[in-house]
Amino acid sequence: MCGIVGYIGGRQAFPVLLNGLRRLEYRGYDSAGVALVDGSGSLKVYKCRGKVADLERFTDSKDVGGTIGIAHTRWATHGEPNDVNAHPHYSQSGNIAMIHNGIIENYSVIRDALSEHGYTFQSATDTEVLVQLIEYIRNTSRCSLLEAVRSALKRVVGAYAIAVVEKDNPDEIIAARKSSPLVVGLGDGEYFLASDATPIVEYTDKVVYVGDEEIVHICRGRELKVMNLDNEQAQIDIRTLELSINQLEKGGYPHFMLKEIHEQPKTIVDCIRGRIPADGSEVVLSGVVANKEKFMGARRIIIVACGTSWHAALIGERAIEDMCRIPVEVEYASEFRYRNPVISPDDVVIAISQSGETADTLAAVELARNAGAFIFGICNVVGSSVARATDSGAYIHVGPEIGVASTKAFTGQVTVLTMLALTLAREKGTVRDEKFRSVAKGLVELPSLIEKVLSQDDKIKDLSKIFTYAHNFIYLGRGYNYPAALEGALKLKEISYIHAEGYPAAEMKHGPIALIDSEMPVVAIAPDDHIYEKTVSNIQEIKARKGKIIAVVSEGNAAIHSLADYCIEVPVTEECLSPIVVSVPLQLLAYYIAVNKGRNVDQPRNLAKSVTVE
Ligand code: M6R
Secondary structure (H helix, E strand, C coil), rough: EEEEEEEEECCCCCHHHHHHHHHHHHCCCCEEEEEEEECCCEEEEEEEEECHHHHHHHHHHCCCCCCCCEEEEECCCCCCCCCCCCCCEEECCEEEEEEEEEEECHHHHHHHHHHHCCCCCCCCCCCHHHHHHHHHHHHCCCHHHHHHHHHHHHCCEEEEEEEEECCCEEEEEEEEEEEECCCEECCCCCCEEECCCCCCCCCEEEEEECCCCCCEEEEECCCEEECCCCCCCCCCCCCEECCCCCHHHHCCCCCCHHHHHHHHHHHHHHHHHCCCCCCCCCCCHHHHHCCCHHHHCEEEEEEEECCCHHHHHHHHHHHHHHHHCEEEEEEEEEHCCCCCCCCCCCCCEEECCCCCCCCCHHHHHHHHHHHCCCEEEEEEECCHHHHHCCCCCEEECCCCCCCCCCCCHHHHHHHHHHHHHHHHHHHHHHCCHHHHHHHHHHHHHHHHHHHHHCHHHHHHHHHHHHCCCEEEEEEEEEECCHHHHHHHHHHHHHHHEEEEEEEEHHHHHHHHHHHCCCCCCEEEEEEECCCHHHHHHHHHHHHHHHCEEEEEECCCCCHHHHHCCCEEEEECCHHHHHCCCCCCCHHHHHHHHHHHHCCCCCCCCCCCCCCCCC
């Protein structure tokens, strides 16, 4: 939700900022803008509706000189996406410019108060209110910019990552964060600022993750200063990035999403590296091992997540209950946080988030913390807010996921959840050794199985052409593959904009079957498992109503051909791992349908990769 970038140093700021915005465009792409301060003390702001490429065109032949600047790519919350609502926003005098990621909840109260002091507002944004408040405090208290920002932030309610620059002040950027991410990159005589490390990694691998409710004072040629809202100096913890620039490029693929789908054999290897030996004899998830008494003593496990991560959680629920016999509840983080849930200190709460920045998931973590539960995070982005807000956790290690539609993160999350279930099950003695080894070995073999699925890329591309103009889709699955059906439907709707629903296959007859006619494509996930025959009966019910069936079945299943209109075969694996194997062709199907429809696959409309607003 909005990407912010800043630079101060010896280079020209504009190319650095533009490059950074391109890296952060996955966070929002409604509008983009930049503010530059040059040596002569002028503050230049350029902004426009649209993408970073539109900003680039807009600034062509404009004066973009200056070695200090801030820039923003927007996912609209307050005010429609247009030029005026684009960031940066100016203060009344035009002396201060600010970019913001987050929501200022009490903005209307502040705006009313400022209006009484003669302030007027150009935009419909909450951001403009905050920059005006900063100027008001700076003028009335005759304080420094840093002090004005600190004082203003003490008066706002909400979430923010901000960066502020001032005319006549070409040596200073003030930044701060609360509940929205912010990273400072430390170069040689230069500083970078960004919502995440991706714009920074090509310049330096030394970063500082700004803590919650901290303010950063970045001055040219001076040491970085970090303080809290009470002006107390904070400890500066310099980290080394483990991110390579190649991971941020498309690597010859037309879209990040296709690249990320094809990366899955490798990302699963990365995910299990050092955690399972080749023979599957053990599984070591260190965050679980180090806290085994918490898990062993757990009355129940509650998993909180959103979107695709929530679908992974449903698969984890099945695996943990099946193998560990610990009750598991899966909650939408956004519902959990507002429904006064019963949480006790002997509950273990698992928060799953690819980005580690999802506002609802963070709020659910906070709620669980206040109730005294032990909190375990499963994240991809190292050093992210969820990773830092939890007591312990496990990274999925799948590398940066840039396509808005989650693919490799989903399979990584399910892999980690399965390892977690195996670790606990062995500790509790609730799994037979044979079963343990078979699932652990199944995880080791997953990359080669996924390779086999990916070799059907062309076949799925051909299949996609038949369904490009469908208006609706239904995805069916049972057991472990009911969440896979939900995930398949989500992939299709978010990137192709075709309406799609996932259902437990047997639930169809309780209502949704009324939707079935010869125009309705139904993706039926029916690998060989203990309820295969039951799923086939459900497929029969669809067939009897002339639905068009695309069956995802185990290799060598000849019988299904008489029933299904189209078949995708996937290799046989352990039942609990089948959602990983079946998800890959569903990702490809969604991808190709979206491409056929000319959609912007990596940046679908209305979405953003990291949802930092509630
Ligand atoms: O970063 P998170 O895993 O917390 O994100 C949660 C959802 O916003 C995310 O999975 C979303 O549903 C994806 N666009 C799905 O592809």
